[in-house]
Amino acid sequence: MPDAVPAPDAAVQLLDPSGTRREDARWGALVSGVGAEQLRERYRDMALVRRFDAEATALQRQGELALWASGTGQEAAQVGAARALAPQDHVFPTYREHGIAWVRGVDPLQVLSLYRGASHGGWDPRASGFHPYTLVIGAQLPHATGYAMGVQRDGDVATGDPARDTAVLACFGDGASSQGEVSEALNWAAVFRAPVVFFCQNNGWAISSPTSRQFAAPLARRAEGFGVPGVQVDGNDVLAVEAVVREAADRARSGGGPTLVEALTFRVAAHTTSDDSSRYRPREEDELWATRDPLTRVEAHLRATGGADDAFFDAVRAEGDELGARVRRGVREMADPEPLSMFDHAYAGDHPLVAQERAWLEGWIATEPEEAR
Amino acid sequence: MTTTATRPAPHAEATAPTTLTLAKAITAALHDAMAADEKVLLMGEDIGRLGGVFRVTDGLQAAFGEDRVVDTPLAEASILGTAVGLALRGYRPVCEIQFDGFVYPAFSQIVSQLAKMPARLAGAGTVPVVVRIPYGGGIGAVEHHSESPEAYFAHTAGLRVIAPATPQDAYWMLRQALTQPDPVVVMEPKRRYWDKGAVTAGAASLAEAPALHSARVARPVSAERAAAGGAVTVVAYGPTVRVALDAAQAAAEEGVELEVVDLRSLSPLDTGTVVESAQRTGRVVVVHEAPVFLGMGAEVAARVTEAAFHSLEAPVLRVGGFAVPYPAARVEEHYLPDAERLLDAVDRVLAR
Known part of the structure; x- marks a missing residue:
């Protein structure tokens, strides 16, 4: 059986697990503007997202959330990709893109409302460029591609105006790569040269299935067959991901068409809080990936180069505590939606059957005894 | 571009x-x-x-x-x-x-x-x-x-x-x-x-134009004629509207009047127009090409029964495709509801 999780060493890497920044003429140049200050920002993003994730896991254990899909371990892939985007770019996420949501300014409580069962999302993609979480695996990739076709038709590609040219980040995982729609979307975007960055976070596992059950050749190599560039990147290296996605997004915005990026990372937790990874995942794998942690290497680099000291890390930790408190309070105070709100957005226009059923439920609720409400 | x-x-x-x-x-x-x-x-x-x-x-x-x-x-x-x-x-x-x-x-x-x-x-x-x-x-x-x-x-x-x-x-x-x-x-x-x-x-x-989701009475039967009995409401849509109109012509020659309601919209369904017709004729047959089982006819029949039960003189009948994969074309004429099969159902709701 082949190695279930390819080693990220062969992939693009700018900051190795020990925290040493590598010289790299091609990829390094794309993040030459990321100095100590910018690295501190990315560290802060990753640390707060990890703290948020831990808080969400705890809230699920306390019965406040119906489910939680942890993104722990994938912070560098998500923060790096999001930091490579421009404000006008758009993201079509899976259900685990909490780090990208964070960078795009989506309220973390809105994300938790989905996992609490209080909404199906409900944030405004027009405000953040961050579209709703998609739970059907791979279904969002054709959406991203179609959205990018709209971008083309709006003339928002290859104008040379950095505030106008637009890329679309299409997120998926190693498991999704087996879905037909993922291949369809890659092919479709290639045929129309649509401005899409296909961003796969290969985290090693699709619930209990290792990547060896999803593909027999490295995913990034699939790009060649579609006629698009493919890059494999160390997904636990925030700098490398930012560089690789920046190049791909620049290519998309300038009319060069789609790119397939495979970020090698690791799902540290189980698939969700309903899953138990000890039933299928060898312990050694967790131990191996613990040595490749995305935050540790940035902290090591910042400390070694004098880019940050204890005061900085203490401040980030304190900010995490505040975020945790805000999230705990927000979830516990989160009101259930009004029952009749289920009818609000079934249709945008008038619908007599929906109106009739809404009126019926309204009357039914009104006649219920107070204590049953 | x-x-x-x-x-x-x-x-x-x-x-x-x-x-x-x-x-x-x-x-x-x-x-x-x-x-x-x-x-x-x-x-x-x-x-x-x-x-x-x-x-x-x-x-x-x-x-x-x-x-x-x-x-x-x-x-x-x-x-x-x-x-x-x-x-x-x-x-x-x-x-x-x-x-x-x-x-x-x-x-x-x-x-x-x-x-x-x-x-x-x-x-x-x-x-x-x-x-x-x-x-x-x-x-x-x-x-x-x-x-x-x-x-x-x-x-x-x-x-x-x-x-x-x-x-x-x-x-x-x-x-x-x-x-x-x-x-x-x-x-x-x-x-x-x-x-x-x-x-x-x-x-x-x-x-x-009528509203997008309204049904249309494609062939009306006068209130007097309906009151006199021997009138049947036929509910159709898409390709079977023509089938219903053909059947209505044949029925008229035998003294039976069919009021043909073309649903036009399947969701939402203009239940009001169908029920109003059913209340006047007291008899309803639904015809579509899709299999009868769990088809649109089932919904129409249920809603008419619920809203016009006391006006009905007979159960609402459905005419349509069978519970089989669509057959080979050389026998599709036996699968598709035609005027003859529709008129047979009309006879049954009239107990003829």
């Missing part, structure tokens, strides 16, 4: 009625909708240079360019999936599915994405995608080219489903579908594509 072609002027005013086939009425509706709204674009297999396998989009790529009449890769799931994305960007895609039996690769996108996206967005956006599906049998085709999958879509909350039966309705209902905010599945009766009828086109004509 490159292609911008000269566009013919839109029909701004209602034109005098012209005789069009149902297919050409759809062509005219698409043309006029595209001229009226630059966000409308067409997507599908072979719809551009070829004009579609039924030539419904004939001439539209020449008129509006390749960016607005898009010959897509051969991938139905992505035709729908990319349409969802385009709609999120503010476009109004019209997807052509080449034949009814080829819609299923796109089924997940229609049911799990298109239909549910508005609820997911909770008001922060709409997805006004129109899905055109040439449907139904009777054209002597091979497998997958003769099916009637309308109940799947009508059963899915979030979708609107319409089935025009006449060229005029085809024109009007397409135009109306392309100016409202929700996803619409258009079931196009392909064996009636070549039926001709008078069509008043143009934006001004839309003022005369």
Whole structure:
């Protein structure tokens, strides 16, 4: 059986697990503007997202959330990709893109409302460029591609105006790569040269299935067959991901068409809080990936180069505590939606059957005894 | 993007009625909708240079360019999936599915994405995608080219489903579908594509059009005649409206009057028009090509029974396809409900 999780060493890497920044003429140049200050920002993003994730896991254990899909371990892939985007770019996420949501300014409580069962999302993609979480695996990739076709038709590609040219980040995982729609979307975007960055976070596992059950050749190599560039990147290296996605997004915005990026990372937790990874995942794998942690290497680099000291890390930790408190309070105070709100957005226009059923439920609720409400 | 072609002027005013086939009425509706709204674009297999396998989009790529009449890769799931994305960007895609039996690769996108996206967005956006599906049998085709999958879509909350039966309705209902905010599945009766009828086109004509989701009494029976007994309401839509009208002519020769209600819209369903007719005649037969089991007829029968129970003189009967995969074309005439089978049901509700 082949190695279930390819080693990220062969992939693009700018900051190795020990925290040493590598010289790299091609990829390094794309993040030459990321100095100590910018690295501190990315560290802060990753640390707060990890703290948020831990808080969400705890809230699920306390019965406040119906489910939680942890993104722990994938912070560098998500923060790096999001930091490579421009404000006008758009993201079509899976259900685990909490780090990208964070960078795009989506309220973390809105994300938790989905996992609490209080909404199906409900944030405004027009405000953040961050579209709703998609739970059907791979279904969002054709959406991203179609959205990018709209971008083309709006003339928002290859104008040379950095505030106008637009890329679309299409997120998926190693498991999704087996879905037909993922291949369809890659092919479709290639045929129309649509401005899409296909961003796969290969985290090693699709619930209990290792990547060896999803593909027999490295995913990034699939790009060649579609006629698009493919890059494999160390997904636990925030700098490398930012560089690789920046190049791909620049290519998309300038009319060069789609790119397939495979970020090698690791799902540290189980698939969700309903899953138990000890039933299928060898312990050694967790131990191996613990040595490749995305935050540790940035902290090591910042400390070694004098880019940050204890005061900085203490401040980030304190900010995490505040975020945790805000999230705990927000979830516990989160009101259930009004029952009749289920009818609000079934249709945008008038619908007599929906109106009739809404009126019926309204009357039914009104006649219920107070204590049953 | 490159292609911008000269566009013919839109029909701004209602034109005098012209005789069009149902297919050409759809062509005219698409043309006029595209001229009226630059966000409308067409997507599908072979719809551009070829004009579609039924030539419904004939001439539209020449008129509006390749960016607005898009010959897509051969991938139905992505035709729908990319349409969802385009709609999120503010476009109004019209997807052509080449034949009814080829819609299923796109089924997940229609049911799990298109239909549910508005609820997911909770008001922060709409997805006004129109899905055109040439449907139904009777054209002597091979497998997958003769099916009637309308109940799947009508059963899915979030979708609107319409089935025009006449060229005029085809024109009007397409135009109306392309100016409202929700996803619409258009079931196009392909064996009636070549039926001709008078069509008043143009934006001004839309003022005369009935509401998109209203049923139409295609053949009325007078209140006096209904009160005298021996009248039956026949509920049909799409290709079976013609079947019902043919049956009505034959029945009239035997002194039985059929009031034919053309549903036009399958979701939402204009229950009021059907119930009102049922209350006058006391007898109802529903006819469609789809299998009777769990078909639209079941819903009509249930709603009529609930709303007009005390007016009914007989159980509501259903006439339609059998609980088998659509048969080989050489025997499809035995599968499809025709006037004879409909009249047999009429006899049964009249206890004749």
